[in-house]
Amino acid sequence: MIVEVEGLRKTYGSAVVLDGVDLKVAEGSVFGLLGPNGAGKTTTIRILSTLSRATSGEVRVGGFDVRREPAKVRGVISLTGQYAAVDDEQTGRENLVMVARLMRLARPAARRRADELLERFDLVDAADRRVKTYSGGMRRRLDLAMSLVAGPRVIFLDEPTSGLDPVSRTTMWDAIADLVRTGTTIFLTTQYLEEADRLADRIVLLSKGKVVADGTTDALKSQVGGDRLDLHFDDRSAVERAAACVGGHVFAERLVLGIASDGSAAHLHHVLDSLRQNDIAVLRVSSHRPTLDDVFIALTAGVAA
Template sequence: MIVEATGLHKAFGSTQVLNGVDLHVEEGTVFALLGPNGAGKTTIVRILTTLLRPDRGSVRIAGYDVVHEATGVRGVISLTGQSAAVDDQQTGRENLVMIGRLMHLGAPTARRRATELLERFELVDAMNRRVKTYSGGMRRRLDLAMSLVSQPKVIFLDEPTTGLDPSSRTTMWDAIKDMVASGTTIVLTTQYLEEADRLADRIVLINGGRVVASGTADALKSQVGGDRLDLRFSAETDVARAATLFDVPRGTDPLVLGVPSDGSAEHLHRVLDDLRIAGVPPVTVSSHRPTLDDVFLSLTATGRTPAQV
């Protein structure tokens, strides 16, 4: 494990923000931290990046202790915050070369690294323009490129696509996938559950300063049920007859019945045949597969106990 956190506790005054958080991140993966506002995600990131000391617990990153070997940790990580930390008066290329020189790269190496990153993040056409002329998506891509100049082992991305349009968000997702393919480890916080679903190898859901669930996206979705067919009828009497036929409870919508499904076309045809024979054909049929939104709402709203999957 390239990141190992055990028993993290942190309080601010009388407010307990973290209450025994354990995290384990495998090298070369995307690890997503999800949770509602105030759950403790930012506090975790600040501890992992040496910006804040835990009250109790331990963290090691690439073998370095974040409290006692903070300098070593800073040499192997990079942090990209929610707002782009770029110099508006410099060009995109100048920003990257400057960071390279600050990282003690020689001038030729810094220029070569800048060229590589400008190409990776599709900024070559704008590399000689001042950053103040960049769009929000371009600034965000440049900010991420700057975090890669020193080729860190672990990159912490705090809501990297907030405020971006769909096209810019997709470009960022592709860049993140490329980084992971080259061996970089990504620790991601995001408010977009689709983003975690698309990118993360493992997800941890934080609520009330505790880990309430962890696992792959598919494993987490399975906690809130499997696939379902939503059958809409024209009359409540038809819903009642169909509920009896399939031995399932009625839901909150008086004209819709949810029937568990294995997601196959064969099962769909069997359900429709049974309804036709019973004389209660549905008006419409839609398939519903659990999403991370369902997981998020279920686990943060119900106070369920921690689950590891």
């Protein structure tokens, strides 16, 4: 296991950000940490990449303890944060050569490494332009290229595609998929189920600093069920009585009750029958594909079909 986390806790004063997180990541795999804003994803990545200290718990990366041997951990990892850490006033090539020199490559070797990475990330034409003229997607690719200069064993990617347009997002996904083929371990965080689904072998769902699910993408999907039933009502008390009767998550302002479902007719019958027996009138029923919200509704509310 190249990343091992046991009982990780992080508190700021009385605020508990991480509350006993356990993670294991196999070398060469792609690991996705999925969760909404504020779940503790970035804090986890900051602790794993030695930028922040755990309040308690054991964290080992590449076999080294992040607290006792941070320098050794830094030697095997690289971090690509949420905001591209690139110098706007330097060219793409200068940014890459700078990182290579910081990693103690001799000048000619640093230049060669920069050339290779520019080629690989399709930045050759823009290599000698200042980064401030780059598009959002190009900045992210340069940022990722800078992370790869020293050939790290583990790459931490914090929300690598947030804020990108769909085309740049796909390009970024391809770049990440290429990395996987070279055998590098990837630890990424994301808010998008689709992204985790597409890239990750294993996913851990984080909610309010706790792991709420851990498994392969397929296993998680079957756990969610698949679809969500939205039951529409005409007043607030009906929604609440329905929730008391069949469970689910109340969207009070829209007078909707969301229920995780396996999409079968039997489940729909069961729900509607229960409501009729309790004299609760349903206006309308709709069903849709699961979103990350639904995964959380299903996993945190404990409502199953």
